[in-house]
Amino acid sequence: xxxxxxxxxxxxxxxxxxxxGRGAGLRRATAAVVDGLRTAGASLSTPxxxxxxxxxxxxxxxxxxxxxxxxxxFVIVLIPVTVQVLTNDYGVGGGLAxxxxxxxxxxxxxxxxxxxxxxxxxxxxxxxxxxxxMTADPGRLAPWTxxxxxxxxxxxxxxxxxxxxxxxxxxxxxxxxxxxxxxxxRGEGSQDTGVLLIVxxxxxxxxxxxxxxxxxxxxxxxxxxxxxxxxxxxxxxLEERARIARELHDVVAHHMSVITVQADSAPYRxxxxxxxxxxEFGSIAASARESLTEMRRLLAVLRSxxxxxxxxxxxxxxxxxxxxxxxxxAGIPIDLSRPELxxxxxxxxxxxxxxxxxxxxxxxxxxxxxxxAPGARTxxxxxxxxxxxxxxxxxxxxxxxxxSLESSGTGxxxxxxxxxxxxxxxTVDAGPLPDGGFxxxxxxxxxxxxxxxx
Numbered sequence: 195x196x197x198x199x200x201x202x203x204x205x206x207x208x209x210x211x212x213x214x215g216r217g218a219g220l221r222r223a224t225a226a227v228v229d230g231l232r233t234a235g236a237s238l239s240t241p242x243x244x245x246x247x248x249x250x251x252x253x254x255x256x257x258x259x260x261x262x263x264x265x266x267x268f269v270i271v272l273i274p275v276t277v278q279v280l281t282n283d284y285g286v287g288g289g290l291a292x293x294x295x296x297x298x299x300x301x302x303x304x305x306x307x308x309x310x311x312x313x314x315x316x317x318x319x320x321x322x323x324x325x326x327x328m329t330a331d332p333g334r335l336a337p338w339t340x341x342x343x344x345x346x347x348x349x350x351x352x353x354x355x356x357x358x359x360x361x362x363x364x365x366x367x368x369x370x371x372x373x374x375x376x377x378x379x380r381g382e383g384s385q386d387t388g389v390l391l392i393v394x395x396x397x398x399x400x401x402x403x404x405x406x407x408x409x410x411x412x413x414x415x416x417x418x419x420x421x422x423x424x425x426x427x428x429x430x431x432l433e434e435r436a437r438i439a440r441e442l443h444d445v446v447a448h449h450m451s452v453i454t455v456q457a458d459s460a461p462y463r464x465x466x467x468x469x470x471x472x473x474e475f476g477s478i479a480a481s482a483r484e485s486l487t488e489m490r491r492l493l494a495v496l497r498s499x500x501x502x503x504x505x506x507x508x509x510x511x512x513x514x515x516x517x518x519x520x521x522x523x524a525g526i527p528i529d530l531s532r533p534e535l536x537x538x539x540x541x542x543x544x545x546x547x548x549x550x551x552x553x554x555x556x557x558x559x560x561x562x563x564x565x566x567a568p569g570a571r572t573x574x575x576x577x578x579x580x581x582x583x584x585x586x587x588x589x590x591x592x593x594x595x596x597x598s599l600e601s602s603g604t605g606x607x608x609x610x611x612x613x614x615x616x617x618x619x620x621t622v623d624a625g626p627l628p629d630g631g632f633x634x635x636x637x638x639x640x641x642x643x644x645x646x647x648x
Contacts, residue, residue, distance in 0.1 A: 247306050248355055261352075265303045268348055272299035276341040283334060284327045294323045299345055305352035313365060316349055317372065324376050328384070336384040337376035338391050350395050354402025362399045369395050427609075434610045438617060446489065454482040510549035511576065514556060518574065521560050525568065528560075531575045548638050551614040552576075552585055555622070558610050559587035559634045569593035570631065582620075583638045591630030611636065 248261040276295035280286040286294070297319035301312035324337035338346075346369075354362060373388030380386065457479035461472045509517075518530050556574060563572050572589040608624055611634065615622040620638040627633055 309352040336380035338387040350398040567592035585636040587634040
């Protein structure tokens, strides 16, 4: 029994409808084209979300009015010119020429705020005008008249500055199709302007889109820099507040430790205390120890990573001469003016928070002098005014170039000063002087140690 073998050229072909055949590929291509047309149609039917006029954010009023004036100028010029050329050169009727002139030119004023709806009006009017001119006189420029080209390019400028890339691509594709289709029906003796408008409109749309995207990128960069600067300022403020809290921990911990010792030793120092009083002192001591434990936990959270704990006692105004001496050795001539011995005794009774804040303010002021005005003569004045401590640090202009890297100081300059002054309820004024120097003036209330505010 023999079997006949079908020649290769006579093998049954796969139906076009089977999977993997040419029909499936054709369907996929058709679906892709339809999807692309649907997307382009959605883009062409959805104007930009913003309806603000072009250059609406300009600071000067005449700049904001410039797009309206330019559009109005084109409208005023193009309408009579279009009517004149259509009636005289193309032989179009006066009524139709007037309607086409208005429909092709007036939407340019609308394009300042809504360029895509204006484009729909103009493209329909341009196609009707092209049909009218080709049937009226086939021997001239076709399908687009010079007025159509000028108005359309102006409209493309407005579109490129407002709409997305996808919308601009759809506009250009419609322009290409309209130009090629109408150009196929133009008279043999007429000069083709379809390709000219295709090239010019594509160039204008591309150039305008690039300029708009460049402006958007620069605007986003400025916004990001503003946000970064705000975040950096906020971070600096939080870091300075955390540092102040760590410094005040020593002051508060000292008082809590005194309370604990006094409460623990009271039953032994004071004889004949009833049991209820002994239990009350024991409860006070336990609460004080618990508070100290919680403060240490909080301090561990506030302390920055890699920053060791400070073991030296917190400084005050009594350490001011040592600070001035160290700064003078660094090359800053300083004149220090302090109160008399009796006033210093009065200052010794001031709240530790005020004493510490005053010292840190002077320290930060001298740090700024070393950083921004090295070699400048500086005058430090510490005085009393009724119930306030006055601190004045004034430096002259710099005599040396600023150091490229300076690491002295304990806080963040003016931010730290303002936070420390706000902590004790005082005021601070800092700013440049006419001669090129700088002035820092702080006014701190003299809070007694035993006051509720302290």
